[in-house]
Amino acid sequence: MNRSLRLVLLGLVIVAQIAVPVQLMRQEETTLRFGTRYKLKTAPVDPYDAFRGRYIALTFKEEQPFSAIRPSGGKNGNSVYVILEEGDDGFARISKLSSALPKDGLAFRSEYRSANMSDFAVVFPFRRFYMDEENAPQAETAYRNHSRRDNIQAYATIRVYNGHASLEQLYIEDQPIRDFLNNSNSRSR
């Protein structure tokens, strides 16, 4: 292979290599800017399971088994579109599972799981909230204490746009987790 051909091919490869992270960023930015906002309650967690390295492992109340109308072709491990609706308390609920993307694009893909004979569950695609390595241990404790069965004051906001969902922020006691940590730090001092 002569040098100019090698350089041309390398140039093409370089473009492809850059395109992957750029495309990821573009999709996330578009969703975060133009997407419809939903508030999702987090689920009670096993306290020793929530924290993995530098991120908080999130689970959501709406992911848990429910008796929704089973979409056609719904099979364990398949992906399915989740359509949300806002409830009276301001938190989002699953209104429908669908195998096709609705026209308004207000849905996102999730993994479909059958929990037992009549109940079904989904796994949302946004289950990690990355933190600074110094804040992470504190954040973990805070999230844990506020996601107990009797005391759920943690929720996340997501944005949904054109069939894609992005995780926007994690809230504890109605404050973004970073503000909450800063405030509780200054309180304890």
Added chain:
Amino acid sequence: MATRGNKEIGWLYSQLPTLVSNGILTENAANAIRNYYGELPPSSPQRALIIIFSILGSALIGGGIILVLAHNWENFNRSVRAILSIAPLLLAQVLAFYAVAKRSDSVAWKESTGLFLSLMIGASIALVSQTYHLSGNFRDFMLTWLVLSLPVIYLIPSTLALLFYLGAFQIWTFADPNVFFEPARHHSTWQYWLLLAAAIPYIVHRFRRDPVSWQSTLHGYFLILTLTITAPFALQYGCSIWIVFFSGLMGTSYCLDHLFVDETPSIGRRPYYLFGTLGSYILIFILSFRDIWGIHEFSENFSRNFPLYFAEKFAPALLLYLFTAWMTLQLLRRKADHHLTLLAFPVIAGTAYIVGVWFDENSFAVILINLYGLILGIVSTWRGVRHQSWAGANMGLALVSALILARFFDSEFGLLQRGIVFVVLGAGFLGLNLLLLKQARRAQS
């Protein structure tokens, strides 16, 4: 290609700029000469050190950048973080481009930029994922990384990029839990073979150009390691087809070494020879146990999953087996009959497998392998004594002893009989080495 001395080529390369500037050679002709002889291997310890340290340096810098950015600078806003995620990749790409355009005769430049670029591709995607809290699937991430770093091996070209690729390939293979637990859902074996095959042309190309270069040696060891670790999982639930695959792989390795390695460098520089001989001995010993041959699952599994099984498990083994047969014929054409004893192994293993599947019975396979192992061991001991090859003689006797001991413990013999066998084998080893020593002394005097 002409046999060449590196010193002469080094001198020729040093003359090229003068020849070009005096108008005796055109720039194109000078480049053609460089392409023909290829890059200069490290001729002095200093050159080797420069290469080693530049590789080490780029690995450390690459790893360091990943760690610093993994701190996850929350205080920066998203656009700053976007720049931080892309900048290291861009830097690596500029360096790689420069290495190919201006430094294509420097091994140090090509190896270090190849490795650095490979690392930064993954770092960039991982950092973006972290900024936007993307959970993603780890296996898909590794797949993207593999596909994007594959061309780096060929275009720079870089041995370190290849070694990185093979390492990442192993991680990708084991990142799928279905590999271990749910064979029915394990549908990506074709991807395994495709990704593996994609790296082979580079290894072959370098091997044919210079089979004993440090690059080829490293390629050999890494390829063998990768295959030994991952192929059993790609072939599992394929009704013991791995037996055919690995016997073929060892046969191919053995032929590759004997067909292409003309000079006889130190044995450590011959990974294919080591794998072909030592690997065969070990595999023969393993196959001498009855429980290894899981042939009885064949009829049930094969018919139930016909097209998939054939394409993903049997076809690769079959292709490799045919290739081994072809290589063996090439080697035998050179009238080198002494290779036959070891090269019979793939044939014996294949026959044992087919007969076992046909009659749904393991006994024939086990007896055949044990007999063959015994004969191989005795022949190589005898040959070792004749040609005063200590390694050959002792390896042969080791195989015979291992087979005898294993069969002895299979059956119910008393302590007395076992003791006698131990003493006999021990005496055999002592006697053999004394004999070799005596021969060596006689040859000296």
